[in-house]
Amino acid sequence: MSSKKKTQEPDADVSMGDVPAADTEVAVADVNDPAMLAFEEQRIRILPGSLATAASFEFQKEDHTLGNALRPEVEFCGYSIPHPSEEVMNIRIQTYEGTTAVEALEKGFNDLMDLCDVVAEKFVAAREENVSRMES
């Protein structure tokens, strides 16, 4: 760090106090940068050794809530949480010819999203019905 500082100001004798201050400023700017936020939020990656029709995915900061609910229509799908104290979940998907694991995963998530929509809708309807029943 000090050498970097020296190249900028070759003649200045930089006191130790200045350096951390400059560092903190840079870090704060980075946090507010949308690109940095997106960068930080990249939570999915395909694990090495994956093929188009047989892939393993690693999800950061996801758990059983997502892993178990996901049920794509594929040849094989399974998930695991390798260690309970790490917020990581792995999903393995193997598909038949004609579709890829990534497509199947995406379709699985989209279907789950639609299921949520339907359940939310049904719940609101049931609530309305219950309210009118209580009033009558």
Place this chain on the structure above:
Amino acid sequence: MDYDPMVMDAEAMGPSVKITEAGAQHVDFELQNVDLAFANSLRRVVLAEVPTMAVDLVEVEANTSVLADEFIAHRLGLIPLNSKNVDDVSYSRDCDNCDNYCDQCSVTLTLHARCTGDEIMKVYARDLVVDQGRPNQWVGNPVITDVDGLGTIICKLRKDQELRMKCIAKKGIAKEHAKWAPVAAVGFEYDPHNKLKHTDLWYETDAEKEWPKSKYAEWEEPPQEGEPFDYDAAPDRFYFELETVGNLDPDAVVQQGIKVLQQKLAAVIQDLTEGEGGANGDAYGGAPRSPDVGMNGGNWQDQGYTTPFGSGNASAWGGGATTPFGATPYGQNGSGWS
């Protein structure tokens, strides 16, 4: 998923919800035609990921009571605070307007109590004074449901003992701390006759006689005498029972729960689709492209939830801390995705 109406027979038309009982603080409902995993996801999300308000910071100006500062701070944290329309409140940790806390990401409650009489004085949640300037008119009000209008007891004071503190309530989720839980209890049961044999009942002579039937047993057909076991059967009726702590209406908790689940999904779907735009295969020698880090600059701070615990964890990962997991044969774990 078996919810496509096209493949359903006439009787089962996708998921259905029936509310069997509801009150100010509880709701019982039956969820039909979804799979067990979905019912469990809904339960998990309601239990741990629906945001509410709770006291998170306490500035103690005076405490001459018998209880230690942190003891009282803990008690204050556990007081249920009204969280209606908590979406109006932003998370304090990613509030753009302040470095610490402000009107948009917190509610301030002041507590000032001093015992002047000879009798022991009790300090209740009603003694918390909610300051002006908060995201909406409900958020942060202590939940008071008892007939006397007292609320939760905080402390007892003897003569001349005093409490003077400023409580900062923030938005959070129960995954981070249980004080943010919207529910006292949430659970579901299924298959009251145990036809699926998911439960192995302990018994002395006859499980049928020794175990009381669930109240939902009469909702479903009891097994016939000598009925063969159906290996293909799967549970499809789930009886939920949910009780709130009073900070949100029970129906709001369920709706928020589904919303949170959808936000989680949206974040993951976005991550997945945006990642397809960029090429990133080379890192793994021609393996399928992993989601690219240089995304299209999508602005999506409002997905899912992250706790300080979680982000601390993540930075440790990105920072190349060598966990046993990081040192797998695949190598370069931390740097691979960040």
